[in-house]
Amino acid sequence: SAVISQKPSRDICQRGTSLTIQCQVDSQVTMMFWYRQQPGQSLTLIATANQGSEATYESGFVIDKFPISRPNLTFSTLTVSNMSPEDSSIYLCSVWSSGANVLTFGAGSRLTVL
Amino acid sequence: DAKTTQPPSMDCAEGRAANLPCNHSTISGNEYVYWYRQIHSQGPQYIIHGLKNNETNEMASLIITEDRKSSTLILPHATLRDTAVYYCIVTDSWGKLQFGAGTQVVVTP
Numbered sequence: 001s002a003v004i005s006q007k008p009s010r011d012i013c014q015r016g017t018s019l020t021i022q023c024q025v026d027s028q029v030t031m032m033f034w035y036r037q038q039p040g041q042s043l044t045l046i047a048t049a050n051q052g053s054e055a056t057y058e059s060g061f062v063i064d065k066f067p068i069s070r071p072n073l074t075f076s077t078l079t080v081s082n083m084s085p086e087d088s089s090i091y092l093c094s095v096w097s098s099g100a101n102v103l104t105f106g107a108g109s110r111l112t113v114l
Numbered sequence: 115d116a117k118t119t120q121p122p123s124m125d126c127a128e129g130r131a132a133n134l135p136c137n138h139s140t141i142s143g144n145e146y147v148y149w150y151r152q153i154h155s156q157g158p159q160y161i162i163h164g165l166k167n168n169e170t171n172e173m174a175s176l177i178i179t180e181d182r183k184s185s186t187l188i189l190p191h192a193t194l195r196d197t198a199v200y201y202c203i204v205t206d207s208w209g210k211l212q213f214g215a216g217t218q219v220v221v222t223p
C-alpha cells in the first residue's frame with residue numbers, strides 16, 4: 001500500500017492565523033482525501049482533493065476555511081484558515097488504492113489553536 | 115452509505131480470540147464491509163474488507179452473515195498491541211468512508 005508522509009506532525013498556532021499541512025505520497029494516486037478528527041471524536045471527511053481542479057467539499061466544510069491544493073498525483077495541501085480553538089483537531093490525509101480497494105491514512109497532523 | 119451499529123467497548127484477555135460484532139441491517143447489494151482500527155494518536159489502519167464471502171488475512175478474519183445484515187471481525191490471538199478503537203464501515207463510495215463511533219477494545223494481560 002501507499003506510504004504517506006504528512007507535515008507538520010503537530011503544531012501549536014495562535015488564533016486568527018493560518019496553517020498549511022502537506023501530504024506527500026510515495027506513488028501516484030488518483031483519489032486523495034482529507035479528514036478531520038476532533039478531540040475524542042471519530043473521523044469526518046472534509047473534502048476530496050482533485051488533481052488539476054477544485055476540491056470537492058463535504059457538507060459543513062467550505063473552501064474559504066479549508067483551501068486545498070492538488071498540483072500533481074503525489075502531493076496535496078490543506079490549509080486551515082483564520083484558525084480558532086474549535087479548529088484544534090487531527091487532520092489526516094488519505095489515499096485510495098484502486099487495485100487493493102483500500103484507503104490508506106497518513107499519521108495525521110495534530111493542530112492545537114490557542 | 116448504510117449505517118453501522120457497534121458496541122461502544124469490549125474487553126479481551128491477551129491470547130484469546132476477540133470477536134467484534136457489527137450490525138448493518140440496511141446494507142445494500144453493492145456495499146462492502148470494511149474494518150479499520152485506530153491505535154491512540156495514530157492514523158487509522160486498514161484491517162480487512164469483504165462483500166459477502168468470509169475473508170481472512172494475516173491480521174484478522176471477517177465473517178459476514180448470509181443475509182449480510184451483520185458481520186464479525188475476529189482477531190485470533192489478541193495481544194496488548196491490539197488495544198485500539200475498531201471501526202466497522204459499510205460503503206460503496208471508494209475512499210469516502212463514514213466513520214462511526216467504533217468499539218474501544220482493551221486487551222488485558
